[in-house]
Amino acid sequence: xxxxxxxxxxxxxxxxxxxxxxxxxxxxxxxxxxxxxxxxxxxxxxxxxxxxxxxxxxxxxxxxxxxxxxxxxxxxxxxxxxxxxxxxxxxxxxxxxxxxxxxxxxxxxxxxxxxxxxxxxxxxxxxxxxxxxxxxxxxxxxxxxxxxxxxxxxxxxxxxxxxxxxxxxxxxxxxxxxxxxxxxxxxxxxxxxxxxxxxxxxxxxxxxxxxxxxxxxxxxxxxxxxxxxxxxxxxxxxxxxxxxxxxxxxxxxxxxxxxxxxxxxxxxxxxxxxxxxxxxxxxxxxxxxxxxxxxxxxxxxxxxxxxxxxxxxxxxxxxxxxxxxxxxxxxxxxxxxxxxxxxxxxxxxxxxxxxxxxxxxxxxxxxxxxxxxxxxxxxxxx
Amino acid sequence: xxxxxxxxxxxxxxxxxxxxxxxxxxxxxxxxxxxxxxxxxxxxxxxxxxxxxxxxxxxxxxxxxxxxxxxxxxxxxxxxxxxxxxxxxxxxxxxxxxxxxxxxxxxxxxxxxxxxxxxxxxxxxxxxxxxxxxxxxxxxxxxxxxxxxxxxxxxxxxxxxxxxxxxxxxxxxxxxxxxxxxxxxxxxxxxxxxxxxxxxxxxxxxxxxxxxxxxxxxxxxxxxxxxxxxxxxxxxxxxxxxxxxxxxxxxxxxxxxxxxxxxxxxxxxxxxxxxxxxxxxxxxxxxxxxxxxxxxxxxxxxxxxxxxxxxxxxxxxxxxxxxxxxxxxxxxxxxxxxxxxxxxxxxxxxxxxxxxxxxxxxxxxxxxxxxxxxxxxxxxxx
Numbered sequence: 001x002x003x004x005x006x007x008x009x010x011x012x013x014x015x016x017x018x019x020x021x022x023x024x025x026x027x028x029x030x031x032x033x034x035x036x037x038x039x040x041x042x043x044x045x046x047x048x049x050x051x052x053x054x055x056x057x058x059x060x061x062x063x064x065x066x067x068x069x070x071x072x073x074x075x076x077x078x079x080x081x082x083x084x085x086x087x088x089x090x091x092x093x094x095x096x097x098x099x100x101x102x103x104x105x106x107x108x109x110x111x112x113x114x115x116x117x118x119x120x121x122x123x124x125x126x127x128x129x130x131x132x133x134x135x136x137x138x139x140x141x142x143x144x145x146x147x148x149x150x151x152x153x154x155x156x157x158x159x160x161x162x163x164x165x166x167x168x169x170x171x172x173x174x175x176x177x178x179x180x181x182x183x184x185x186x187x188x189x190x191x192x193x194x195x196x197x198x199x200x201x202x203x204x205x206x207x208x209x210x211x212x213x214x215x216x217x218x219x220x221x222x223x224x225x226x227x228x229x230x231x232x233x234x235x236x237x238x239x240x241x242x243x244x245x246x247x248x249x250x251x252x253x254x255x256x257x258x259x260x261x262x263x264x265x266x267x268x269x270x271x272x273x274x275x276x277x278x279x280x281x282x283x284x285x286x287x288x289x290x291x292x293x294x295x296x297x298x299x300x301x302x303x304x305x306x307x308x309x310x311x312x313x314x315x316x317x318x319x320x321x322x323x324x325x326x327x328x329x330x331x332x333x334x335x336x337x338x339x340x341x342x343x344x345x346x347x348x349x350x351x352x353x354x355x356x357x358x359x360x361x362x363x364x365x366x367x368x369x370x371x372x373x374x375x376x377x378x379x380x381x382x
Numbered sequence: 383x384x385x386x387x388x389x390x391x392x393x394x395x396x397x398x399x400x401x402x403x404x405x406x407x408x409x410x411x412x413x414x415x416x417x418x419x420x421x422x423x424x425x426x427x428x429x430x431x432x433x434x435x436x437x438x439x440x441x442x443x444x445x446x447x448x449x450x451x452x453x454x455x456x457x458x459x460x461x462x463x464x465x466x467x468x469x470x471x472x473x474x475x476x477x478x479x480x481x482x483x484x485x486x487x488x489x490x491x492x493x494x495x496x497x498x499x500x501x502x503x504x505x506x507x508x509x510x511x512x513x514x515x516x517x518x519x520x521x522x523x524x525x526x527x528x529x530x531x532x533x534x535x536x537x538x539x540x541x542x543x544x545x546x547x548x549x550x551x552x553x554x555x556x557x558x559x560x561x562x563x564x565x566x567x568x569x570x571x572x573x574x575x576x577x578x579x580x581x582x583x584x585x586x587x588x589x590x591x592x593x594x595x596x597x598x599x600x601x602x603x604x605x606x607x608x609x610x611x612x613x614x615x616x617x618x619x620x621x622x623x624x625x626x627x628x629x630x631x632x633x634x635x636x637x638x639x640x641x642x643x644x645x646x647x648x649x650x651x652x653x654x655x656x657x658x659x660x661x662x663x664x665x666x667x668x669x670x671x672x673x674x675x676x677x678x679x680x681x682x683x684x685x686x687x688x689x690x691x692x693x694x695x696x697x698x699x700x701x702x703x704x705x706x707x708x709x710x711x712x713x714x715x716x717x718x719x720x721x722x723x724x725x726x727x728x729x730x731x732x733x734x735x736x737x738x739x740x741x742x743x744x745x746x747x748x749x750x751x752x753x754x755x756x757x758x759x760x761x762x763x764x
Contacts, residue, residue, distance in 0.1 A: 104681020293760025299486020306421030378675025
């Protein structure tokens with residue numbers, strides 16, 4: 001269940017949801033991954049502590065203020081948010097996690113949060129409102145559910161800027177009714193994050209508030225899924241699907257973006273090299289602006305791969321923009337410029353680079369860079 | 383001496399200088415640093431080879447085409463450029479270096495270069511034209527000279543985009559009349575580059591063509607300057623001055639930029655950590671857009687430092703924007719927002735972060751990110 005309300009944290013009260021709670025009907029097995037930024041917001045520090053003890057039932061979350069770089073007061077405020085949420089639900093504060101997103105370096109308006117939190121009402125369909133309550137510069141709420149014969153995995157995500165893969169990115173909350181063993185859940189989340197959120201970049205900046213949390217309440221019953229269980233693979237596949245879907249939606253909704261960019265690198269010496277090459281290409285400002293301008297300036301793609309740290313032999317590289325081959329054996333292929341320009345005018349752009357050196361393969365997602373990105377971020381707090 | 387002409391490489395012939403030669407009256411001691419990008423343009427490969435043998439007298443250079451990702455034909459064209467230049471001057475092609483900048487993945491228009499190169503005329507003041515001939519998206523030519531009692535060091539530089547520190551950046555050609563020992567020159571260039579070009583970022587992309595070359599013809603005569611010579615320090619200081627001036631000018635003239643950003647990080651555990659923190663802040667899209675918008679959103683500066691890899695204890699960080707303290711002991715300081723906004727509306731912005739952990743200190747330079755940057759790079763080849 002979930003619910004959200006408008007507390008007036010950044011925008012006038014009543015204008016948009018900015019505060020909400022995700023609630024499980026019973027205590028959950030949980031796993032989480034958090035920002036690797038040395039500057040960690042108070043809610044991140046509190047979550048890490050509470051996840052060690054386990055027994056989580058709820059997550060309270062807000063947008064409009066990141067509660068980061070806020071010192072001891074920030075930590076006291078994060079604590080109080082979980083206390084207020086716990087009181088509303090009738091559970092203990094230690095059973096509540098907390099997440100915040102928004103401006104760094106401002107204090108939470110606690111009077112408004114104190115007034116608003118008791119108003120949060122819960123319903124099974126409340127996740128739709130909650131997905132809205134965590135939006136900052138997102139244009140659309142991002143939610144998904146994958147249902148198998150045995151269980152369901154659902155998720156909401158926010159994330160549009162300050163978005164660059166580093167163990168976890170953005171705020172993402174996943175739920176499942178599957179019965180899972182804690183170590184298996186941690187491992188499964190790590191594996192899914194590695195091929196989804198960690199392969200996502202919008203602008204190269206990693207947030208102070210990144211939090212990826214999954215809570216599993218096991219209400220479907222049945223045998224507990226653990227490493228090697230016959231349902232472990234189905235669970236991993238469903239979780240991968242959920243995470244990849246949400247990661248792609250985050251890239252598609254990147255700040256100011258008009259296009260989703262998918263970069264597939266194959267033939268790298270190792271998986272890691274494929275990953276860094278794909279992420280570097282997806283993150284290159286010059287690739288992103290060229291895609292925005294529908295400019296088939298493929299040299300920027302090779303230049304980005306060349307600085308990624310991945311091994312590369314220029315004479316072996318093969319590059320496709322969509323279905324069109326533009327480089328083979330490291331040298332330019334004559335192609336119909338007009339048709340490639342038309343392809344680049346679409347809203348999903350596929351870049352495929354084969355390094356022809358080994359078996360490493362990886363896919364990364366990003367978006368184009370537009371004047372609108374600059375506008376959004378030049379005017380963020382003023 | 384130097385000279386330039388209009389070959390019509392990218393723009394119609396006669397519209398702008400795009401081809402030129404730097405010439406020493408006698409054979410030079412040389413040192414160079416080149417891109418660490420795995421994709422290296424043909425001129426870079428040729429320079430590296432020729433610098434091993436030494437005995438350089440000239441550098442031929444063009445803008446409008448990078449001669450990168452051009453395979454064997456590209457290497458043959460680079461060779462021919464040095465041959466044509468050598469013929470014009472009346473020296474051997476092995477005495478000539480070559481540098482190109484512009485679009486990656488297109489072939490040099492050799493007929494036009496063959497027609498134009500013999501027209502290059504030399505004069506002692508020809509460096510001004512040469513500085514123009516290597517401009518791409520640069521708005522202004524960049525040149526400097528530092529004169530001491532004993533010698534002069536001069537330089538020209540181009541660089542506005544695809545600019546990110548990585549051993550060497552952009553095209554930069556330095557000359558001096560000082561008599562120098564080769565190992566000393568190499569060492570001195572490395573030291574100067576470390577605190578100038580390698581601390582410069584415009585957009586995070588490292589070029590395939592980065593070339594930093596110094597040629598020293600020793601015509602002032604006198605004792606050869608070597609490590610430990612009494613003039614070694616004066617030479618290093620003059621070279622530092624030249625390199626830092628040119629690096630700052632490159633940042634100031636970054637694509638679409640309206641402001642120069644100088645980031646000074648002190649109190650880092652090591653010099654290296656100060657460098658990565660300063661460069662990460664200067665390179666952050668979110669910091670760059672906030673500066674553009676004169677938005678005192680300082681949380682982005684701490685967030686960038688926090689992801690840089692440098693050690694950081696949030697509770698110790700101290701941050702100044704210009705002369706205004708905005709963070710002390712890791713927590714927000716109340717400041718007059720209007721005066722900081724006014725400061726950020728200026729065209730030179732100083733960011734000073736003291737981590738209060740050790741003695742590492744470094745300065746990096748960058749520029750703001752504007753809609754114009756996007757515009758320039760969305761429309762680069764189309």
